[in-house]
Amino acid sequence: MADVAARAGVGTITVSRALRSPQQVSPEVRERVRAAIEATGYVPNFAAGTLKSQRSRMVAAIVPTLRSAIFAETVDALADGLRVRGLQLLIASSGYSVEAEESILRTLLGQQPVAVVLTGTHHAPGVRALLRARRLPVVETWDLADDPIDRAVGFSNRAAAREMTLALAARGHRRIAFVGTPPGVEHRAAQRLAGYRDAMAELGLDADVEMLDDLGVSIASGERAAQALLARAQPPQAAFFVNDVAAFGAVQVCQRLGVDVPRGLAIAGFGDFELARASNPPLTTVRIPGALIGATAARLVLEGLAGGGAVAEAEGAAEAAEVVAGAARARCVDLGFEVISRKSA
Amino acid sequence: MADVAARAGVGTITVSRALRSPQQVSPEVRERVRAAIEATGYVPNFAAGTLKSQRSRMVAAIVPTLRSAIFAETVDALADGLRVRGLQLLIASSGYSVEAEESILRTLLGQQPVAVVLTGTHHAPGVRALLRARRLPVVETWDLADDPIDRAVGFSNRAAAREMTLALAARGHRRIAFVGTPPGVEHRAAQRLAGYRDAMAELGLDADVEMLDDLGVSIASGERAAQALLARAQPPQAAFFVNDVAAFGAVQVCQRLGVDVPRGLAIAGFGDFELARASNPPLTTVRIPGALIGATAARLVLEGLAGGGAVAEAEGAAEAAEVVAGAARARCVDLGFEVISRKSA
DNA sequence: GTGAAAGCGCTAACAC
DNA sequence: GTGTTAGCGCTTTCAC
Numbered sequence: 001m002a003d004v005a006a007r008a009g010v011g012t013i014t015v016s017r018a019l020r021s022p023q024q025v026s027p028e029v030r031e032r033v034r035a036a037i038e039a040t041g042y043v044p045n046f047a048a049g050t051l052k053s054q055r056s057r058m059v060a061a062i063v064p065t066l067r068s069a070i071f072a073e074t075v076d077a078l079a080d081g082l083r084v085r086g087l088q089l090l091i092a093s094s095g096y097s098v099e100a101e102e103s104i105l106r107t108l109l110g111q112q113p114v115a116v117v118l119t120g121t122h123h124a125p126g127v128r129a130l131l132r133a134r135r136l137p138v139v140e141t142w143d144l145a146d147d148p149i150d151r152a153v154g155f156s157n158r159a160a161a162r163e164m165t166l167a168l169a170a171r172g173h174r175r176i177a178f179v180g181t182p183p184g185v186e187h188r189a190a191q192r193l194a195g196y197r198d199a200m201a202e203l204g205l206d207a208d209v210e211m212l213d214d215l216g217v218s219i220a221s222g223e224r225a226a227q228a229l230l231a232r233a234q235p236p237q238a239a240f241f242v243n244d245v246a247a248f249g250a251v252q253v254c255q256r257l258g259v260d261v262p263r264g265l266a267i268a269g270f271g272d273f274e275l276a277r278a279s280n281p282p283l284t285t286v287r288i289p290g291a292l293i294g295a296t297a298a299r300l301v302l303e304g305l306a307g308g309g310a311v312a313e314a315e316g317a318a319e320a321a322e323v324v325a326g327a328a329r330a331r332c333v334d335l336g337f338e339v340i341s342r343k344s345a
Numbered sequence: 346m347a348d349v350a351a352r353a354g355v356g357t358i359t360v361s362r363a364l365r366s367p368q369q370v371s372p373e374v375r376e377r378v379r380a381a382i383e384a385t386g387y388v389p390n391f392a393a394g395t396l397k398s399q400r401s402r403m404v405a406a407i408v409p410t411l412r413s414a415i416f417a418e419t420v421d422a423l424a425d426g427l428r429v430r431g432l433q434l435l436i437a438s439s440g441y442s443v444e445a446e447e448s449i450l451r452t453l454l455g456q457q458p459v460a461v462v463l464t465g466t467h468h469a470p471g472v473r474a475l476l477r478a479r480r481l482p483v484v485e486t487w488d489l490a491d492d493p494i495d496r497a498v499g500f501s502n503r504a505a506a507r508e509m510t511l512a513l514a515a516r517g518h519r520r521i522a523f524v525g526t527p528p529g530v531e532h533r534a535a536q537r538l539a540g541y542r543d544a545m546a547e548l549g550l551d552a553d554v555e556m557l558d559d560l561g562v563s564i565a566s567g568e569r570a571a572q573a574l575l576a577r578a579q580p581p582q583a584a585f586f587v588n589d590v591a592a593f594g595a596v597q598v599c600q601r602l603g604v605d606v607p608r609g610l611a612i613a614g615f616g617d618f619e620l621a622r623a624s625n626p627p628l629t630t631v632r633i634p635g636a637l638i639g640a641t642a643a644r645l646v647l648e649g650l651a652g653g654g655a656v657a658e659a660e661g662a663a664e665a666a667e668v669v670a671g672a673a674r675a676r677c678v679d680l681g682f683e684v685i686s687r688k689s690a
Numbered sequence: 691g692t693g694a695a696a697g698c699g700c701t702a703a704c705a706c
Numbered sequence: 707g708t709g710t711t712a713g714c715g716c717t718t719t720c721a722c
Contacts, residue, residue: 002715013694013718017717024691043454043475044455046716047392047715047716048392048396048698049715050716052715052717065421066411066421072411072414076411079411090403093421109388110388111391219620220622249623252623252625275620278597355709356708357701358709359707359708362701362708370708394700395714396698
C-alpha cells in the first residue's frame with residue numbers, strides 16, 4: 001500500500017479510503033490511485049484491515065452438508081444476497097453433528113466474521129453463549145425458533161408434516177405410514193416425524209414409522225424402504241416420506257413391481273424438488289422455500305449489520321418484556337409452506 | 346491472549362504455541378493454558394496471526410455455482426479433505442462468468458489464502474498472472490489442462506463426449522443429435538460439444554446440435570428440448586444430452602408421449618447422477634468422478650503446501666525442459682471417465 | 691479532502 | 707521448554 005501511495009503521490013490513508021469509501025476522495029486522486037494500483041498489481045491484505053478495524057467482510061455459515069441440493073440452494077442464495085454488499089461467505093459443513101458445530105463455530109469466529117448463519121435451531125450448549133458474547137448478528141435457518149439466539153428464518157417442519165398427514169387422511173387413508181430418517185441425526189426430520197405423530201393422534205389412528213437406512217438423501221434408500229413396506233403382510237395404504245428424493249425412489253419401485261400409485265400405495269414426499277414434478281405420477285408433496293430462506297437470511301444479516309449490535313440491542317431492551325416479545329416476532333420470519341396435491345396421493 | 350497467559354502464569358507466546366503446536370509445550374503448562382482458555386472463553390483472532398505469519402488457514406475456492414449437485418459434491422469432498430488438516434474453505438461462486446472470476450479472485454486473495462482451487466481451465470487473462478505472482482498452490486479442476494497454472498485434476502470432457510458418440514454410432518444410429526447448452530457460458534459443455542463433433546466427423550456423419558434453453562441444469566429444459574426434437578419432420582434416432590438432468594427430462598417426455606426409449610428415440614446423458622439409475626429406462630451415460638475430483642484437489646493442495654512454493658518450484662526448474670514436462674504430468678491428474686451402457690440407448 | 695502517528699493481536703526470531 | 711522484543715499492513719483518531 002505504501003508503494004501505491006508513493007506512486008500516486010498521496011498518503012497510505014488516501015489509498016485506503018479510495019478503496020473503501022471512494023466518495024471521500026476527490027475524483028482526480030481516486031484516478032491516480034487506481035492507476036497506481038493497476039501498475040503495481042497491488043492486492044489489499046484484509047487481515048491487516050480486519051485486525052485494526054475489528055471487522056472483516058466475511059459472514060460465517062454452517063450447514064449440515066452441501067451434498068443435499070436443498071442446502072446448496074440456500075447457501076447459493078445467501079451468497080448472492082451478501083455479495084452485492086461486498087460480503088464473502090465463509091462456509092463450513094458440520095456433517096449433521098451438533099458437537100462438530102461448536103468446534104467449527106469457534107474456528108469460524110476466529111476469522112472475525114461480521115455475522116453468523118446457522119442451520120437449524122438445535123445447537124450444542126456452548127453455541128448460544130459464544131455468539132451472544134460476540135454481539136454480532138446471528139441468523140438461524142430452516143426451522144422456526146421459539147427463542148432465537150438473534151434472528152431466524154424458516155418454517156415449521158412440524159406443522160407442515162402434520163398438515164400433509166391430515167391431507168392424506170382426508171383422502172380416506174387410515175393406515176398411513178411415515179418413512180423417516182434414523183433418529184437423533186437430522187433435527188428437521190425429527191420435527192416432521194413429530195408433526196406426523198401429532199396428526200395421527202388427533203385422528204385417533206395408530207402411528208406407523210418405517211426407517212430409511214440413510215439420511216434419506218438417496219433415491220435408493222427410498223426404494224429399499226418401499227420394498228420393505230410392500231413386503232409386509234398388510235402394507236399401509238399411504239406412505240409419507242420425509243423427503244422427495246426417497247419418495248421418488250418409492251414411486252419407481254411401485255412402477256417396477258406393478259403396484260399402482262396411488263391406488264395400491266399412495267405416496268407423499270416433502271420438499272417439492274424438481275424431481276417431484278418429473279416423477280410419474282408426479283408427487284404430492286410439501287413445498288418449502290429453500291432459496292427464499294437463503295435470500296431472507298441475507299436480508300436479516302444486512303439488517304442486523306445496519307441496526308448495530310443485534311443481540312446487544314435485544315438484551316438492552318430486556319427490561320420491557322413486551323418489547324422483547326415484539327422484537328422476537330419481527331426477528332423470526334416464518335416463510336410458511338404449502339401442501340401440493342398431485343397424482344401420487 | 347494476554348488474559349489467558351496471565352491466568353495460566355505463562356507468556357503469551359506459550360499460549361500461542363499451546364494452540365498451534367502443542368507438542369512444543371510441556372503437558373502441565375498445556376493443561377493450565379487449556380483451563381485458562383476455558384475460563385476466559387478466549388477465541389483466537391486469526392486476523393492477527395495471519396498478518397504476522399503471512400499464512401492463513403484458509404483455502405479459497407471458486408465454483409460456477411453451488412446449485413448444481415455435482416459442484417456441491419466436489420466442494421463438499423474438498424472441504425472434508427482440507428478440514429482434517431485444519432484448513433477452512435473460503436468459497437465463492439462466479440455464476441459461470443469468467444470476468445467475475447477475476448474480481449472474485451482478487452477479493453479472495455486479499456484474505457491471504459494458502460492455496461486456491463479453481464473450476465475449469467479457462468480463465469480471465471489476469472488470473473494466471475495474479476496467481477503466479479503469489480506463488481501459492483493452485484488447483485484447476487473438472488477438465489484437463491494443457492498448461493496448468495500449477496496443478497490440475499479432472500478428465501477430458503471432450504474425449505468422454507467423443508467416446509459416447511462413437512458408442513451410440515456403434516449401436517447403428519446414424520442421425521445422432523447433441524443437445525447442449527447455449528455457447529460461451531459453460532466451457533465444459535463446450536468441450537463436450539467439441540467431442541461430439543470430433544466423433545461425428547470421424548464417422549462421416551452430419552452433426553446436429555439442438556440447444557437447451559438454460560444451462561441444462563433443469564429437468565424441464567430437457568423436456569422442452571426433447572419435444573422440439575420429436576416435433577421435427579425427421580427426428581433423430583439418438584439424442585446425446587450434455588447432462589443427465591436434461592436427459593432424464595427427455596425420457597419423461599418420451600414416456601408421456603408414448604415414444605419408446607430407446608427404439609423410438611435413444612437417449613444418452615452425461616454425469617451418471619443418481620437420477621440416471623432411477624430413470625425408466627435407466628440412462629446410458631458417462632460416469633464422471635465428482636467427489637473424487639474434490640478429494641484429489643484436497644490432496645494436491647496439501648502436497649503443494651508441503652512441497653513449498655509450488656509455482657516457484659516449477660519455474661525454478663524451467664531450465665531443464667524434460668523436468669518441467671515430467672512435473673507437469675505429475676501435477677495434472679487425469680481421473681478418466683467411463684461410458685455406462687444402460688437401457689435408454 | 692488529506693495526512694501523521696499509533697496500535698490492533700498475534701507470531702518470527704532470537705535469547706535463555 | 708519458555709520468554710522478550712519487534713513488527714506484520716492496515717485503519718482509527720485527530721489534526722489541518
